[in-house]
Amino acid sequence: MTEVTRHVNRGVTSRRLPTVADLRAWKGRRQLTMLRYFSLDEAAAAEAAGIDIASVPAEIVLDPRYRAVAPTVFSMTGQTHLEMGTSDDYLRWCGNALNRGADAVYCSGSRRTVEKLSREYFPVVGHVGLVPTRATWSGGFKAVGKTAEAALRLFEEVKAYESAGAFAVEIEVVPAEVAAEISKRVGILLWSMGAGPGCDAQYLFANDILGYTEGHVPRHARAYRDFGAEYARLQRERAAAFSEYAADVADGTFPQDRHLIRMDPRELEKFIDGVDRQ
Structure with a gap:
């Protein structure tokens, strides 16, 4: 861990870790910020920046040092249904994750699995729109909900997640107008990745913001720094x-x-x- 990671949180005293109830109460009142990040240093920077929500790989959020560097970032982790297996496997894995410090769990599995987790009071987050692990069913890696018929199916999917007990869904690469109309008509939280400002949170990957994404950069991404060039310079210096x-x-x-x-x-x-x- 770097010196920045150890000391970046000094002086951050005005915030507390939000609960699911807090996030629900903020629906429609303000836009929340959400990141996907991949290291303790990035977690510490998110804490210092006042980021509200994070999607964090399990090996990071379950690290014993994680809460020391990101004490007030609402932190979700999870595994996809392709990695996890049965709903019982999900149940055991999610119980362990929550016991070890995660605030919520991501589930790309069936609504039946989501319902099973929510019945045990696990805060569950689903995924609609462009879901990478289910992209073959929606036509590949492209926008979802561009026709009225497709948008109605999307609306029904969000409502199904709500009925199953999920408290939030990631909504990815969906027309902004569609996402906004859905958000107004449901109580479940919508976390937007390329789905516009009419949702409850704006979600970006840290590597896109910091400019070190390799390969395709999504349309909805925005780079605020060029870490890619800096990493290349450091590699040359290393060699x-x-x-x-x-x-x-x-x-x-x-x-x-x-x-x-x-x-x-x-x-x-x-x-x-x-x-x-x-």
Whole structure:
């Protein structure tokens, strides 16, 4: 963990960790911010920036150090149905995640699985629109809900999640007008990834914001920094430093005397004498 991670939260005293009840009470009152991030350093930066919600890989949010760096970020984690298995597998995994510090669990499985989790009072978040693990059913990686018929199906899917007990759904790559109309007609929270400002939270990936996404950058993403160029510069510097070290070893300029531990000459003489007698 870096020095920034250890100290970035000093002075952050005015916020507390929101509950599901808090998030529900804020529906329609203000736009929340949501990130997907991938390290403790990014978690600490999100805390310092006052980010409301995060989707966090399990290995990060379940790290014992996580809550020290992101004490007030409402943090969701999860596994897809392709990774998880049965609804019982989901139940066991989600129970462990909540016990170890997650605030909510993501479920891309069936509404039956969502209902099973919600009956056990697990805060569950579903996913509608472009769902990567189900993209084949919606025609691939493209916008969903561009026709009235498709938009109505989307509305019914959101209502089904609400009926199953989910408290929120990610709504991804959906026409802004459609998402706004759905949000006005349901009590469930809509977290928008490329679905416009008429939802309850705006959701972006940290790698897109920081400019280190490799390959395709989504239309809805916005880069605020160019970490990609900085990472490339650091890699060049890393390779240069390693090359200089190798050259110093080859020509004998490393190690120098200041890098070594020296023995008292009298003790060295005794040591050599003892070795020679063996």
